[in-house]
Amino acid sequence: xxxSVVQSVTCPICGSFCDDLELTIEDxxxxxxxxxxxxxxxxxxxxxxxxxxxxxxMIRKDEELVEASLEEAVKKAAEVLAEASYPILYGWSSTCxxxxxxxxxxxxxxxxxxxxxxxxxxxxxxxxVQDVGLPICTLGQVRHRADVIVYWACNPWxxxxxxxxxxxxxxxxxxxxxxxxxxxTRWGMLAQRKRILRALSTHPYIKAILPPLxxxxxxxxxxxxxxxxxxxxxxxxxxxEAADYFIQVKPGEDYELLQALRALVRGIELxxxxxxxxxxxxxxxxxxxxxSCDFGVIFFGLxxxxxRGKVRNVDLxxxxxxxxxxxxxxxxxxxxxxxxxxxxNAVFTWQTGYPFAVDFSRGYPYYNPGETSVVDILLRxxxxxxxxxxxxxxxxxxxxxxxxxxxNPLVVIDPSKSATSLMADVVIPSAFVGIEAEGTxxxxxFVPLPLKKVVEPPAGLLSDEEILRMILHEVRKxxxxx
Amino acid sequence: MSLSKLKVVLVTGRSIEQGVSxxxxxxxxxxxxxxxxxHMDPDDMKELGVxxxxxxxxxxxxxxxxxxAVKSKRTPHKxxxxxxxxxxxxxxxxxxxxxxxxPYFKGIPAEVEVAPKEEPILSLRELLRRHFGRG
Numbered sequence: 001x002x003x004s005v006v007q008s009v010t011c012p013i014c015g016s017f018c019d020d021l022e023l024t025i026e027d028x029x030x031x032x033x034x035x036x037x038x039x040x041x042x043x044x045x046x047x048x049x050x051x052x053x054x055x056x057x058m059i060r061k062d063e064e065l066v067e068a069s070l071e072e073a074v075k076k077a078a079e080v081l082a083e084a085s086y087p088i089l090y091g092w093s094s095t096c097x098x099x100x101x102x103x104x105x106x107x108x109x110x111x112x113x114x115x116x117x118x119x120x121x122x123x124x125x126x127x128x129v130q131d132v133g134l135p136i137c138t139l140g141q142v143r144h145r146a147d148v149i150v151y152w153a154c155n156p157w158x159x160x161x162x163x164x165x166x167x168x169x170x171x172x173x174x175x176x177x178x179x180x181x182x183x184x185t186r187w188g189m190l191a192q193r194k195r196i197l198r199a200l201s202t203h204p205y206i207k208a209i210l211p212p213l214x215x216x217x218x219x220x221x222x223x224x225x226x227x228x229x230x231x232x233x234x235x236x237x238x239x240x241e242a243a244d245y246f247i248q249v250k251p252g253e254d255y256e257l258l259q260a261l262r263a264l265v266r267g268i269e270l271x272x273x274x275x276x277x278x279x280x281x282x283x284x285x286x287x288x289x290x291x292s293c294d295f296g297v298i299f300f301g302l303x304x305x306x307x308r309g310k311v312r313n314v315d316l317x318x319x320x321x322x323x324x325x326x327x328x329x330x331x332x333x334x335x336x337x338x339x340x341x342x343x344x345n346a347v348f349t350w351q352t353g354y355p356f357a358v359d360f361s362r363g364y365p366y367y368n369p370g371e372t373s374v375v376d377i378l379l380r381x382x383x384x385x386x387x388x389x390x391x392x393x394x395x396x397x398x399x400x401x402x403x404x405x406x407x408n409p410l411v412v413i414d415p416s417k418s419a420t421s422l423m424a425d426v427v428i429p430s431a432f433v434g435i436e437a438e439g440t441x442x443x444x445x446f447v448p449l450p451l452k453k454v455v456e457p458p459a460g461l462l463s464d465e466e467i468l469r470m471i472l473h474e475v476r477k478x479x480x481x482x
Numbered sequence: 483m484s485l486s487k488l489k490v491v492l493v494t495g496r497s498i499e500q501g502v503s504x505x506x507x508x509x510x511x512x513x514x515x516x517x518x519x520x521h522m523d524p525d526d527m528k529e530l531g532v533x534x535x536x537x538x539x540x541x542x543x544x545x546x547x548x549x550x551a552v553k554s555k556r557t558p559h560k561x562x563x564x565x566x567x568x569x570x571x572x573x574x575x576x577x578x579x580x581x582x583x584x585p586y587f588k589g590i591p592a593e594v595e596v597a598p599k600e601e602p603i604l605s606l607r608e609l610l611r612r613h614f615g616r617g
Contacts, residue, residue: 373583
């Protein structure tokens with residue numbers, strides 16, 4: 001039995017890109033994962049499992065997917081794309097930059113629309129950045145310098161599990177120290193309080209006076225020194241429980257809250273008691289912390305981009321950062337969730353000038369979100385074929401958009417079985433980038449990192465880049481330009 | 483007396499269970515168990531008269547889906563329910579993009595009710611066949 005240990009592996013799961021993973025490989029299989037979060041561990045250990053994968057290309061014949069040769073599947077995929085008048089090429093965020101580059105070449109060749117998962121993720125953030133700019137820094141800066149961290153409308157504990165531990169509240173930085181001890185103390189105090197309240201609630205008289213006691217929060221004044229964590233969300237998440245200040249905003253009212261904070265930062269007094277369900281007194285306290293820090297950073301998530309306000313929410317969050325910079329040093333960064341979605345935006349931008357929703361039907365890149373974004377195209381029913389690479393839009397697009405997607409020929413390139421590949425007309429299975437194939441991907445702060453190949457893919461499976469090159473070659477042959 | 487329908491705000495999003503189970507296979511039972519769920523505030527569940535693990539029907543202007551009611555671990559968030567991203571949530575989200583390309587995946591007005599016995603939670607393939615006629 002051969003055993004080897006591979007160190008400094010980059011995790012191909014979320015935008016945090018933890019690059020300190022250690023994998024144990026036994027007989028060509030990953031058997032142990034060190035340092036990863038639950039999602040990272042699950043991907044390395046279970047995703048390559050053969051029972052959830054297509055091992056051969058599939059083509060739909062008489063409403064059933066049947067096995068086909070790779071050449072046959074590539075030819076069929078090329079025919080679908082070459083014959084379509086307005087195909088969409090969607091996905092790209094779970095593959096490497098090298099494959100995305102070929103995808104853009106293919107989109108230009110077939111005169112289609114190429115869009116990545118940012119369109120249903122941080123697409124509004126990208127538009128807001130085009131409106132008002134983005135004062136961002138690398139995560140290393142945050143780790144070493146940030147003394148106030150704001151998580152707005154995101155839940156890193158579940159979506160980027162090691163973000164807090166590696167970059168913000170829990171690591172020991174050069175100028176800031178870890179807050180683990182404070183978190184554990186607070187957690188212990190809360191647990192103790194719960195136990196006491198439970199014991200007291202057995203007494204009928206004491207029970208009657210308990211509700212105000214149970215609502216009493218542990219005062220942040222107890223913890224004066226060190227980093228501060230502020231969480232703003234519609235739900236009390238686990239990260240909210242770890243926070244020094246938690247602001248529970250009413251769903252869909254982030255815009256109002258952002259405006260209120262901007263006013264307070266500029267020294268304007270608010271003549272109401274409450275904004276978006278939050279007492280103004282609490283907001284004043286939080287603003288005091290925000291303007292008296294040395295280095296603050298706001299991380300914002302999809303709660304801003306997916307709810308009422310969308311682009312305008314992000315516009316305003318960036319404007320708040322601008323206002324805060326009159327009083328102290330502040331930066332802002334989106335919590336990019338989906339593996340290499342930042343890389344997809346970067347490659348799209350350097351190749352076409354636009355970060356997503358790029359339309360090649362005019363023969364040159366044209367960008368107009370709302371018109372050339374893939375969900376709008378599907379809702380209007382304009383597309384007549386689709387290529388989906390490393391993504392699962394059938395599971396994640398609204399029903400009405402999926403109805404049109406599956407009405408037309410659908411080609412899927414994906415390592416695993418998914419709702420989208422079950423609905424496809426052509427499925428070409430590929431190797432997992434970052435596990436079975438090498439590549440380059442971008443961390444959420446636009447730092448490119450190399451992805452390693454740690455095991456061999458199952459026999460016959462090629463990388464996304466190789467498959468796309470074969471399709472591109474075939475398309476050029478059909479069009480007579482090869 | 484419990485209410486027959488509860489008006490709520492629907493929020494969809496990532497959960498760690500969804501994140502882990504999608505890597506265990508999108509067609510696996512773990513994925514089904516983690517995403518065909520509706521996380522509710524215990525007070526809302528009491529008002530509606532649903533127990534943990536019971537089936538509830540979530541209806542919005544755009545569709546209706548039966549999922550399993552789960553008590554939220556962190557409360558209160560009365561009047562807000564949470565369904566993890568996945569094929570079940572996508573049936574009820576608001577496709578309107580407001581000309582920015584992004585549908586409303588959060589903050590959608592919805593109604594929750596106890597699901598009738600004849601309406602079980604559909605498996606992934608059943609859901610795809612029912613709504614898109616293939617799968």
